[in-house]
Amino acid sequence: MNSIIERLRPATDAGTALCAAVDREGEFLARRAQEHDAHGTFAAASVERLKELGVLGACAPVADGGHGLYSLHDLTLLVSRIAAHDASLATAVSMHLALSWYYARTVHCAPADELPGLPEARWLAAMGRDGMVVASTVAEPGLPAWQVETEATADATGWRVTGRKAMVSLSPVATHLYTRMKVLTEDGPLLGSAMIPVDSPGVSVLDDWDGLGLRGSGSGRVVLDQVPLAADAIRVRGPWGARDTAAFEGRAASSAPLAGIYLGIAEGAAAAALRRYASVKNPSAGLQNLVAELRLSLAALRGTLHTALGELHTGLADRAPRSLAADEGSRLLEACVLASLVTEREAIAVVDRAMQICGGRSFTAGHELARMYRDVRAAGFMRPYAPPEEWVDFIARTATTPADRTANTPVET
Structure with a gap:
């Protein structure tokens, strides 16, 4: 249990x-x-x-x-x-x-x-x-996933893919790159994806990640320069440049493990803080308050994430990808966004309180909490909807259903 x-x-x-x-x-x-x-x-x-x-x-x-x-x-x-x-x-x-x-x-x-x-x-x-x-090779600076500028152009044997990708975590040891691209066709651009072997001609993995936190994640850039792909290697996902509601449930599923990162940081920070607290013979009221607040944040994080994960698995496990109705996918993404934000905020709170419990030593280079303090701040850039206006708009928009809005429309007199 x-x-x-x-x-x-x-x-x-x-x-x-x-x-x-x-x-x-x-x-x-x-x-x-x-x-x-x-x-x-x-x-x-x-x-x-x-x-x-x-x-x-x-x-x-x-x-x-x-x-x-x-x-x-x-x-x-x-x-x-x-x-x-x-x-x-x-x-x-x-x-x-x-x-x-x-x-x-x-x-x-x-x-x-x-x-x-x-x-x-x-x-x-x-x-x-x-x-x-496999490294997820989707992100491009300043662009949403449905408006990537990496291009696939048809040639006599299949396709040629050219573009630059950022934040490709795990790329230094990846054997394959799961890549999203703009597929140029006679009928206009389409959104497509393909699995590209790293040893393909034209693939350059740049081990150049130098982040404030998550410094060991290998989240560098990948350059694709006229990378050849077979004619059947690209899978078309839909129109390019348009938000695809059929992809909502996939985004929710892929974002769930990311929330696990921040649960883990919070639990690691809490363990460090409680080891310190256990060594204090006569803890002050202030120190006791910090420990109590830390545990409240950790409980909120665990409970919210556990509930959301159960809802996601129930909604997705026996349903094929991209088979859910738009409103079902939106509901599951809403659950994921809410859980991700609670996880982010409570994990940050746990790390902050853990550092106060452990004292100034935790603010020194080389201390595990100093590393966690920087790592946990990455959560704000890894949400299902990362830009602030995106998640705010989504959560507000999904607060009521179309039926609710119709039922509550003021009647003119």
């Missing part, structure tokens, strides 16, 4: 085993986290350790060497367990894990006769058998 008093617990055997494996490696991961944060280097050795534990193949079928994890709740908790030791590492692998869960959902919901030719089935198998590592 899950409790807001203790850490949330995985609900499946696969989730339980993977979370336990990560916890056993906590000392190694935390030690390397400090090193990578100090020097701004990618956490390559820690990613390799997670691969050895089977974390990157979590969602791959057991028959292909994976764990068959198909619980969005447990996947998010797995990310949180990693983040409690190293938020940079959790950020890097969360992108890969979110995509792998999306592929597993596609396979889970597909008719049996379609499975042999399903790309997602091949990708999952490769994650389990061959160590395939």
Whole structure:
């Protein structure tokens, strides 16, 4: 049974085993986290350790060497367990894990006769058998995901893709780039996606990430210069430049593991603060108040996220991607946005109070809370709707239904 008093617990055997494996490696991961944060280097050795534990193949079928994890709740908790030791590492692998869960959902919901030719089935198998590592290569500075400027142009053999991508976490060790692009056609631009092998001609991975926080996440840039793709390699998602309501549920599912990062940071910070508090023989009223407020924030975070994850899994697990009605997808994205914002705000509050409990030493370079203080601030740039006007508009707009607005229209007299 899950409790807001203790850490949330995985609900499946696969989730339980993977979370336990990560916890056993906590000392190694935390030690390397400090090193990578100090020097701004990618956490390559820690990613390799997670691969050895089977974390990157979590969602791959057991028959292909994976764990068959198909619980969005447990996947998010797995990310949180990693983040409690190293938020940079959790950020890097969360992108890969979110995509792998999306592929597993596609396979889970597909008719049996379609499975042999399903790309997602091949990708999952490769994650389990061959160590395939996928970096989400979507973001471009200042542009929403449906208005990316990376272009795919048709040629005699297929396509050529050219563009520049930013914030490509995990890219230094990725074998493949799951990329979104503007597909130029005779009928106008369309939004498309493709899986691009990193060793393709024209792909340049720039290990140039130098962030204020999450310094070990490898979130650098990727340059695509006339990268050749086969004619059938691009999957068209819809019109380019228009917000696609059919993608709402996919955005919600992919954002859930990101919330796990901030749950993990909060739990790591709380653990550090409570170790300090336990060493104080006669705590003052002020110190006791800080501990109580910290625990309230942690309880609010856990309870909200646990409820949202249950709602997301119920709404998505047995429904094929892009098959939900617009209002259903909007409702699930609303739940994700609300939970993400509560998680962000309460995690920041937990870290702030943890630093006050531990005192000035926590504000020095090399202290774990100083690292968490910077890492947790990245949450504001990783919401399902990141710009302030976007999430405010969305939450306000979904507060009432069209029927509510019609029923409450003032009657002219």
